[in-house]
Amino acid sequence: MSCLPPLEQTLTPAQSGEELELDEMWSFVWTRKNKVWLWLALCRRTRQIVAYALGCRGEATCRVLWSRIPASYKISLCYSDFWAAYAQVLPPEQHERSEKRGTTNHIERWNNTLRQRVGRFVRRTLSFSKTDEMHEVAVRLFIHHYNLNRLISLC
Secondary structure, X not given: OOOOOOHHHHOOOOOOOOEEEEEEEEEXXXXXXXEEEEEEEEEOOOOOEEEEEEEOOOHHHHHHHHHXXXXXXXXXXXXXOOOHHHHHXXXXXXXXXXXXXXXXXXXXXXXXXXXXXXXXXOOOOOOOEOOHHHHHHHHHHHHHHHHXXXXXXXX
8 A cells, every 4th residue: 555656646636716525435444334434525627536534424534535535626615415524524614515406527437437347336336345455556547547537537
């Protein structure tokens, strides 16, 4: 995992007026009772994942996600659903909460892509991570691969 460059190096440079879509999705490690939430921030213009965090569904993991967003993207307008953690962490002047229709459709579509391409994120599956570390490795590898492919297609 340490061989991969920082996620920020897989991104196109931020432009003024960027918009981010934020969402979270569940998966599990070893057993369904051990839920792990994947928090994501996606750039609407490039469709690249600018940051992610794995953890619980609470405010602490949302803070980790916010801290991982590159500084050049942190000034962006952020769209999310009505989950309370977003309102507690994101600056109110940059945060817009809305229904899942319209303002978060790109991140919801990305979640479907992840579930389709990575077996351990399928809701009913025989594929699963046995450790938190391997779960993070699978997520990180997929996001890096996805971002680099988007970077090539944007050039």
